[in-house]
Amino acid sequence: MKRAERTYRDYAETARWKSFRVKVETSDLYIRAGSDLSERAERVVRGLRDRIFEHIDRQNEFLTSYAPVERLAGCPPVIDMMYDASGRAGVGPMAAVAGAVAECTGRELLSFTDELIVENGGDIWMMTAAPASIRIYPGGHHFDAVSIRISPDRTPCGICTSSARIGLSFSFGAADAATVIAPGAALADAIATETCNRVKSEEDMEAAARFAMERGARGVVIIYRDRLAAQGDVELADLHGEQA
Numbered sequence: 520m521k522r523a524e525r526t527y528r529d530y531a532e533t534a535r536w537k538s539f540r541v542k543v544e545t546s547d548l549y550i551r552a553g554s555d556l557s558e559r560a561e562r563v564v565r566g567l568r569d570r571i572f573e574h575i576d577r578q579n580e581f582l583t584s585y586a587p588v589e590r591l592a593g594c595p596p597v598i599d600m601m602y603d604a605s606g607r608a609g610v611g612p613m614a615a616v617a618g619a620v621a622e623c624t625g626r627e628l629l630s631f632t633d634e635l636i637v638e639n640g641g642d643i644w645m646m647t648a649a650p651a652s653i654r655i656y657p658g659g660h661h662f663d664a665v666s667i668r669i670s671p672d673r674t675p676c677g678i679c680t681s682s683a684r685i686g687l688s689f690s691f692g693a694a695d696a697a698t699v700i701a702p703g704a705a706l707a708d709a710i711a712t713e714t715c716n717r718v719k720s721e722e723d724m725e726a727a728a729r730f731a732m733e734r735g736a737r738g739v740v741i742i743y744r745d746r747l748a749a750q751g752d753v754e755l756a757d758l759h760g761e762q763a
Contacts, residue, residue: 528638535634535649543568546620548639553632563627567620570595584611597623600705607734608709610716617642618679618708625675625704637704642679642711644704647671652756657695658684661745667698667738668756676737677704681715693743694718699731700738700752710734714741724748 536551604615621639636645680698683690697715701707717727728750731739738751
């Protein structure tokens with residue numbers, strides 16, 4: 520497995536977006552908003568990381584388990600979000616951490632901008648007022664990239680990708696990419712993890728996509744070698760069109 524260099528990030532300013540990076544230790548977020556909210560976002564991310572590590576001190580299994588763990592009482596919202604996503608997808612709570620941080624950061628910043636996209640290691644939470652296209656990069660095995668169009672009436676939503684080929688996260692599967700669209704990014708992250716886990720061959724793609732839909736996805740795209748499967752509310756877009 521290899522780490523994908525984040526060359527897909529575009530920091531050019533447009534009439535619609537101000538783009539900025541927020542890096543706090545191992546958390547590396549790319550945010551597009553109506554104005555530069557980087558200082559506020561950094562404070563939010565630091566606070567979220569503190570809550571997550573405090574909870575890991577209470578329950579080490581929260582960090583290490585590949586399956587849902589017993590929910591402890593008195594948890595902050597980011598932890599409850601991870602518990603919920605873990606239980607629905609049948610994976611460990613940390614399978615939802617990148618999506619949860621993206622979602623909680625986005626919800627905190629939304630009071631200061633009309634539109635917002637928060638990407639955290641390929642996991643996205645977004646709220647838009649106009650259509651936007653999101654690209655999936657499966658590592659170039661057969662597809663260089665795939666673009667999906669998200670209309671504003673489908674936001675807020677999470678769009679998260681798990682890959683057996685790219686990134687540092689462990690996967691039991693073999694999919695080049697399993698991308699899930701769900702009402703929240705924590706849930707999309709957890710479902711994408713288990714969807715990718717279930718793809719060992721081309722024959723597994725349909726069942727894995729069906730699993731994602733049954734667990735709360737609005738749409739799912741699975742790429743395995745030269746095959747692409749999609750279910751649910753997925754609108755493939757022109758790869759050369761405007762990207763969010």
